[in-house]
Amino acid sequence: MKVLAFGAHPDDLEIGMGGTIARYTSRGHEVLMVIATVPNRKENRIHEAEEAAAVLGADLVVMDIVPDELVFSREIVRRFDKLFNGFTPDVVYTHSNNDSHQDHAAVTNAVIATTRKNDCSVYMYEQTIPGGIAPNPFHGQYYVDISEAISPKLDSIMKHRTQLDTYGPWWLEGIKGRAMNHGFKINVKYAEVFEVIKDIARW
Numbered sequence: 001m002k003v004l005a006f007g008a009h010p011d012d013l014e015i016g017m018g019g020t021i022a023r024y025t026s027r028g029h030e031v032l033m034v035i036a037t038v039p040n041r042k043e044n045r046i047h048e049a050e051e052a053a054a055v056l057g058a059d060l061v062v063m064d065i066v067p068d069e070l071v072f073s074r075e076i077v078r079r080f081d082k083l084f085n086g087f088t089p090d091v092v093y094t095h096s097n098n099d100s101h102q103d104h105a106a107v108t109n110a111v112i113a114t115t116r117k118n119d120c121s122v123y124m125y126e127q128t129i130p131g132g133i134a135p136n137p138f139h140g141q142y143y144v145d146i147s148e149a150i151s152p153k154l155d156s157i158m159k160h161r162t163q164l165d166t167y168g169p170w171w172l173e174g175i176k177g178r179a180m181n182h183g184f185k186i187n188v189k190y191a192e193v194f195e196v197i198k199d200i201a202r203w
């Protein structure tokens, strides 16, 4: 299976679905992580993202869109279309369309436009941590047991040293705690959960 995962910034994918990525790659599936923009400390953060993707066993593309140009526009959809057509994914992941960060929402609007008529499943991961308020609740429907992948998930986040310096160890505890909370809902140790935009039966 080919999995295309969109994140606006370095570290968004690791926080939202790092365990799911590690679970895919450990089972021999191909995952391409896409970072739309790098808002600051570019050299450091691209290097951190490369290290994190390596921990998860995924490939990485840094689109490096100018931050002010990351808006829901024909130009961004065209760029996403090109990436999509070059990779031909079976499954696509993106931010929640209710995420409070404008860059996250812009990426998801463009992903929804890009995938509007393709035969791929599309899922959204939760509001990134740290994250603000969102007007509508996240309605998690699709659960992935990441008990076997909690270590690579946390290891990949720890590669983002600039962010760990900024947010401190509580940041990591919060991300782990959320995975534990979701784990209880499906009777496993750790889980990640997604909202479904479209889920295509493969049988």
Ligand SMILES: [Zn+2]
Pocket (backbone or CB within 6 Å): 008, 009, 012, 101, 104, 128
């Ligand atoms: Zn972000």
